[in-house]
Amino acid sequence: MDTRLRAIAEYWNDAAPAFDQEPDHGLAAEATRQAWERRLRAWVPDGPLDVLDAGCGTGSLSQLLAEAGHRVTGVDLAAGMVDRARAKLAGAGLPGRFLVGDASRPPVDAERFDALLCRHLLWTLPDPDAALRHWTTLLRPGGRLVLIEGRWREAVTEPYTPGAGELPWAGGASADQLARAVRPLVRELRVEPLSADAALWGGPVTDERYAVVATV
Structure with missing residues (x-):
């Protein structure tokens, strides 16, 4: 792992113990959990x-x-996050495979998937366009790309790694910006606004949050 990725992994490892305290991370409230469950059932066939x-x-x-019965593979750069994901599904008696690795180039070799889900990750990537291109190659024909993103009201005032403020999508990406990047890579695409679904x-929330759902 190069120095920059190591610094990013260390940041998210440090964040892992408190990560689920955010309502949309831990899904502790039943209303929040059900809201995400409804959306995922609509997005993933x-x-x-x-x-x-x-x-x-x-x-x-x-x-x-x-x-929902799907066969899930999760990838995260932070081993602390992966440890908690493994424990979470094991504690619920559910199958799931979790790998430590760069989510922009998941360590899955020649494996292909029916759907790829990504939430609030693209702003952290040095080259989000390259990640999007690679992700589409991991999908089978007709596969679904589900990108849950936003343009955050809060500025990145404390970069989690040196130079984070210079990342291409620091602070998030607008729906129009992400749709423009994805559209040449897919067969069809729709944008679903999510800000109003409290x-x-x-x-x-008062910032822009949305999902881009695309078929390759």
């Missing part, structure tokens, strides 16, 4: 399907996908 959760964090969305976030 009925299966069971092979689903890759890129930047899985502590595995809360992976757990919802596994509960249950997803554990309360009202």
Whole structure:
């Protein structure tokens, strides 16, 4: 692992113990959990399907996908996040495979998936366009790309790694910006605004949040 990735991994390892305290991370409130469950059922076709959760964090969305009967592989750069994801699904009696690795180039070799889910990761990547191109190659024909992103109201005032403020999408990307990047790579695409669905976030939000759902 190069120096920059190591610094990023260390940041998220440090964040892992408190990560689930955020309402949309831990999904402790039933209303928030149900809101994400409804969205995932709409975005990921009925299966069971092979689903890759890129930047899985502590595995809360992976757990919802596994509960829906999908075969889930989660990838995260931070071993601390992966440990918690493994424990979360094991504690729920659910199958799931979790790998430590760069989510922009998941360590899955020639394996292919029916859907790839990514939530709030693209802003952390040095080359989000390259990640998007690679992710589409991991999908089978007709596969679904689900990108849950936003343009955050809060500025990145304390970079988690030197130079983070200079990342291409520091602070997030607008729906139009992400749709422009994805559209040449896919067959069809739609954008779903999510800011008004307060249950997803554990309360009202004032910044731009959305999902880009695309078929390759």
